[in-house]
Amino acid sequence: MTDGLYSQLFAPHQCSEGTFLDCGSRGLVTYRAFLELASRQAKVLRDHGVASGDRVALQAQKSVEALAVYAACAQIGAVLLPLNTAYTPDEVAYFLKDAEPRLLVCDPDAERALTPTAQTVGAATLTLDADGRGTFADAAQAARPCADIVPRAEDDLAAILYTSGTTGRSKGAMMTNRNLVSNARTLTDLWAFTGDDTLIHALPIFHTHGLFVAVNVALCAGARLRFMQKFDLDAILGALPQSTAMMGVPTFYSRLLDDPRLDRSRTADMRLFISGSAPLLAETHASFAKRTGHQILERYGMTETNMITSNPYKGTRVAGTVGMPLPGVEVRITDPATGAPLETGERGAIEVRGPNVFKGYWKMPEKTREEFREDGFFVTGDLGAFDETGYLSIVGRAKDLVISGGYNIYPKEIELVLDTMPDVLESAVIGVPHPDLGEGVVAVLARQADHNPDVDEIRARAAGALAGFKRPRRYVLVDALPRNTMGKVQKAALREMFADAFADVHAGPDAD
Numbered sequence: 001m002t003d004g005l006y007s008q009l010f011a012p013h014q015c016s017e018g019t020f021l022d023c024g025s026r027g028l029v030t031y032r033a034f035l036e037l038a039s040r041q042a043k044v045l046r047d048h049g050v051a052s053g054d055r056v057a058l059q060a061q062k063s064v065e066a067l068a069v070y071a072a073c074a075q076i077g078a079v080l081l082p083l084n085t086a087y088t089p090d091e092v093a094y095f096l097k098d099a100e101p102r103l104l105v106c107d108p109d110a111e112r113a114l115t116p117t118a119q120t121v122g123a124a125t126l127t128l129d130a131d132g133r134g135t136f137a138d139a140a141q142a143a144r145p146c147a148d149i150v151p152r153a154e155d156d157l158a159a160i161l162y163t164s165g166t167t168g169r170s171k172g173a174m175m176t177n178r179n180l181v182s183n184a185r186t187l188t189d190l191w192a193f194t195g196d197d198t199l200i201h202a203l204p205i206f207h208t209h210g211l212f213v214a215v216n217v218a219l220c221a222g223a224r225l226r227f228m229q230k231f232d233l234d235a236i237l238g239a240l241p242q243s244t245a246m247m248g249v250p251t252f253y254s255r256l257l258d259d260p261r262l263d264r265s266r267t268a269d270m271r272l273f274i275s276g277s278a279p280l281l282a283e284t285h286a287s288f289a290k291r292t293g294h295q296i297l298e299r300y301g302m303t304e305t306n307m308i309t310s311n312p313y314k315g316t317r318v319a320g321t322v323g324m325p326l327p328g329v330e331v332r333i334t335d336p337a338t339g340a341p342l343e344t345g346e347r348g349a350i351e352v353r354g355p356n357v358f359k360g361y362w363k364m365p366e367k368t369r370e371e372f373r374e375d376g377f378f379v380t381g382d383l384g385a386f387d388e389t390g391y392l393s394i395v396g397r398a399k400d401l402v403i404s405g406g407y408n409i410y411p412k413e414i415e416l417v418l419d420t421m422p423d424v425l426e427s428a429v430i431g432v433p434h435p436d437l438g439e440g441v442v443a444v445l446a447r448q449a450d451h452n453p454d455v456d457e458i459r460a461r462a463a464g465a466l467a468g469f470k471r472p473r474r475y476v477l478v479d480a481l482p483r484n485t486m487g488k489v490q491k492a493a494l495r496e497m498f499a500d501a502f503a504d505v506h507a508g509p510d511a512d
């Protein structure tokens with residue numbers, strides 16, 4: 001029973017006066033101070049009835065205090081439910097009803113909208129703002145530290161991360177202690193992280209990349225995080241000379257490249273740039289290498305599986321590939337229709353098995369069964385092929401998914417909203433190339449006969465229903481959607497038709 005996340009990743013640092021979080025002008029936080037804060041929060045969780053296995057929902061801006069909730073949950077065996085800060089109250093309501101947390105910690109601005117739903121599921125609501133202040137912070141400050149570390153078994157849940165689905169209904173991916181600890185150890189070794197590293201952390205802390213990959217690797221190595229509230233070009237350029245590593249989505253790299261201040265001297269002390277969550281264009285890889293001398297290391301992962309493959313730390317990093325399976329992780333390519341394994345070089349479904357793969361979808365045993373093979377391989381929904389040297393390339397997606405700036409957007413969810421709009425017969429949502437975000441969302445609306453939908457009104461209504469990053473950036477009106485002989489909307493044709501929808505957009509943070 002000593003295999004829990006807390007015992008493995010947090011407890012070894014309880015007495016460390018080394019810096020865990022470097023928050024720039026906001027100061028330094030030692031490992032000891034961070035864990036003491038977390039232990040006070042753990043006491044608050046306990047005082048609100050949170051027991052081992054109970055869920056704690058967190059929708060709060062990135063702050064030291066918000067990150068400490070992760071450690072507090074781990075300490076008492078609670079299951080963290082981190083939520084994207086962009087989700088609207090309606091979207092959050094679904095997660096609360098589904099996961100039935102014991103406690104919701106949210107921004108003071110969202111408290112009024114969220115409390116009624118929280119109450120219906122029996123959850124108390126406490127607040128935490130972007131500066132780490134609020135009723136939750138006050139309670140933690142007044143609390144005595146909690147001394148207990150609740151033992152957790154490897155297979156116990158540590159977190160639930162919601163991912164949208166192709167049906168439009170979000171699924172809670174259940175992450176166990178084993179999933180998180182095994183991946184953290186493997187990545188720390190593979191990428192050679194040590195206590196001498198300073199890792200630039202500008203990713204959000206409600207997704208796998210920023211929370212589990214970056215934070216857990218730092219914990220595992222005893223490294224320092226240069227902890228930034230969000231992606232800020234100036235702040236990152238300023239931090240590069242005092243840092244050794246960065247993890248980011250491809251948009252981070254294209255934005256850095258867009259700035260002439262990125263050069264060899266600024267990155268001279270960096271040892272590693274890692275990219276993931278979305279495809280890194282080979283062109284970005286080459287431009288970055290030319291400008292800085294650094295070959296970006298691209299890796300591949302997924303909420304349900306943590307990290308799956310990585311280009312090597314030592315050895316050739318091949319642009320346009322996601323490298324090789326991580327040690328202890330099995331990856332195979334199969335025929336998407338039959339599940340039969342395919343030969344090297346053949347394109348097919350990417351399947352994965354290993355200690356990194358999640359336990360299943362929360363309260364969705366059927367959905368879980370559908371996505372696993374009988375021998376335990378999980379079907380990722382990505383399509384790929386191995387080359388002769390063992391490198392995997394992702395060549396497409398079997399799932400209807402758009403990845404914009406590293407966020408997953410499921411068209412079905414947007415279409416369900418757009419289909420209800422006045423004068424719209426039906427809609428098709430597609431992702432097409434976007435210079436800043438990789439893919440940008442385009443909504444194709446088929447008019448009802450003799451009607452003309454009001455796009456401004458639709459845009460405004462969509463804003464009320466959907467998180468900002470999911471909202472279509474372009475709307476196009478058509479008389480009818482193209483369909484194949486089976487009656488299925490031909491999204492590939494639409495993607496081709498509107499491929500240039502963002503041709504006028506330039507790369508960089510102020511893009512369209």
Ligand code: MLC
Pocket residue numbers: 086202203204207208209210230231249251252276277278300301302303404405406407437467468469470509
């Ligand atoms: C923000 N906006 C986006 C967006 N991010 N729109 C589309 N796609 C995105 N990714 C919208 C906001 O709603 C807002 O719209 C406007 O853009 C400006 O918001 P912002 O917050 O100022 O945006 P910006 O700072 O430019 O953010 C872009 C970004 C950010 C790329 C830096 O999205 C980001 O940090 N992405 C990382 C996502 C991530 O962590 N993915 C990991 C998933 S885990 P409006 O209309 O309100 O003005 C995973 C597994 C794995 O995939 O393998 O890692």
Ligand code: AMP
Pocket residue numbers: 163208275276277278279280298299300301302303304322380381382394397403407408
């Ligand atoms: P998420 O569900 O948010 O965790 O997103 C996971 C998806 O992101 C994967 O299924 C892939 O489609 C995609 N992804 C992650 N890393 C990469 C990468 N390096 N290249 C291409 N796609 C990636």
